[in-house]
Amino acid sequence: MLEDSLFFPMALSLLAWTAGAALHRRFRTALCSPLLIAVLLTMAVLWGLDVPYESYYRGAQPLHWLLTPATICLALPLWENAARLRRHWKAVLAGIAAGMAAALTGIWAMSHACGLSYGAYATLLPKSITAAIGMDVSAGLGGDVSLTAAAIILTGILGNMFAELWSRLFHLRDPVARGVAIGSSAHAIGTAKAAEMGETEGAASSLAMVVTGLFTVAAVPFFAGLFIGG
Amino acid sequence: MKFISQFGVILALSFLGEVLHRWIPLPVPASIYGIVLLFLGLHFHWISAARIRDAARFLIEILPLLFLPAAVGLMDSWETVRVDWAAYAVIIAVSTFLVFGVSGVVTERLMKRDKEGGEDA
Numbered sequence: 001m002l003e004d005s006l007f008f009p010m011a012l013s014l015l016a017w018t019a020g021a022a023l024h025r026r027f028r029t030a031l032c033s034p035l036l037i038a039v040l041l042t043m044a045v046l047w048g049l050d051v052p053y054e055s056y057y058r059g060a061q062p063l064h065w066l067l068t069p070a071t072i073c074l075a076l077p078l079w080e081n082a083a084r085l086r087r088h089w090k091a092v093l094a095g096i097a098a099g100m101a102a103a104l105t106g107i108w109a110m111s112h113a114c115g116l117s118y119g120a121y122a123t124l125l126p127k128s129i130t131a132a133i134g135m136d137v138s139a140g141l142g143g144d145v146s147l148t149a150a151a152i153i154l155t156g157i158l159g160n161m162f163a164e165l166w167s168r169l170f171h172l173r174d175p176v177a178r179g180v181a182i183g184s185s186a187h188a189i190g191t192a193k194a195a196e197m198g199e200t201e202g203a204a205s206s207l208a209m210v211v212t213g214l215f216t217v218a219a220v221p222f223f224a225g226l227f228i229g230g
Numbered sequence: 231m232k233f234i235s236q237f238g239v240i241l242a243l244s245f246l247g248e249v250l251h252r253w254i255p256l257p258v259p260a261s262i263y264g265i266v267l268l269f270l271g272l273h274f275h276w277i278s279a280a281r282i283r284d285a286a287r288f289l290i291e292i293l294p295l296l297f298l299p300a301a302v303g304l305m306d307s308w309e310t311v312r313v314d315w316a317a318y319a320v321i322i323a324v325s326t327f328l329v330f331g332v333s334g335v336v337t338e339r340l341m342k343r344d345k346e347g348g349e350d351a
Binding site: 009013014016017034035038039042043046047053056057060061063064066067068069070071072073074075076077078079080082087088090091092094095096098099101102103106107110111114116120124127128130131132133136137140144146147149150151153154155156157158159160162163166167169170171172173174176177178180181182184185186188189191192193195196202206208210213214217 | 237240241243244247248256257258259260261262264265266267268269272273279282283285286287289290291292293294295296297298299300301302303304305306307310311314317318320321322323324325326327328329330331332333334335336337338339340341343344
């Protein structure tokens with residue numbers, strides 16, 4: 001019954017989200033992120049009722065289907081705030097470039113430090129960019145595509161959860177700087193949070209996400225060649 | 231009816247993004263082409279902001295929820311990462327934190343310099 005229900009997956013998704021949002025309003029801590037709570041609740045219910053992920057995903061497809069149209073809409077705040085971003089274009093581009101360099105060299109250094117294989121390195125390298133790009137990049141390098149998707153989503157959830165806390169920690173007072181930090185580190189899932197924080201945050205984050213995604217495609221083959229060992 | 235026509239425009243842009251994604255042999259998804267197309271459309275006044283604003287606001291508002299189906303897929307990755315999970319978790323967390331800090335601090339510092347430079351000049 002649950003496995004081929006037309007409505008169970010959507011009902012579960014929306015109610016899990018509602019519960020997450022309610023907990024977030026109640027406790028206001030980074031750990032009570034609506035997305036994290038909804039993910040954990042949904043997993044727990046599926047696991048408890050022995051419903052495989054595939055049949056849940058089939059039913060929850062309408063949400064996933066809306067992802068592309070909704071992401072495209074980020075162009076609106078981007079356009080509305082374009083003047084402000086253009087005024088600081090050097091700072092914005094430098095921030096995005098520095099974030100990209102930190103992502104790629106950081107993964108390079110930590111993969112070697114943890115003694116990971118080339119396959120694992122290739123899997124993690126595209127983890128800061130939006131999933132649709134990152135999975136293709138990973139496949140091109142010989143990484144594990146489904147694991148790259150998991151790493152990308154986890155990265156996004158972390159950025160989504162900690163965007164406000166980390167902004168305070170790094171003393172990011174300007175909404176543009178906050179947006180660049182979120183979009184560079186946590187792609188679209190982070191950007192969803194940035195858009196909640198404010199229009200300017202959302203705009204800067206969207207821009208950082210697009211630029212990081214496109215330039216990572218160009219830079220990653222070079223970094224893949226830098227791996228030492230097997 | 232307003233919502234229907236606004237959503238229709240957004241879906242048409244999604245479709246154009248999909249066409250570009252299929253035709254251009256680059257690993258760029260339809261959503262990225264779509265962002266660029268909508269931005270250009272607004273910039274050159276092919277599309278007025280009012281033509282899509284309400285539907286766009288709504289979709290952006292529910293954007294975090296739309297990641298739920300994909301994120302729940304993490305439950306199927308557990309088997310693959312069971313051996314190396316600690317290394318993966320540390321690398322993912324540290325790198326996300328690092329990138330956030332580096333990109334944010336560089337932008338904030340340079341902006342501050344922009345503003346101070348602007349006042350001096």
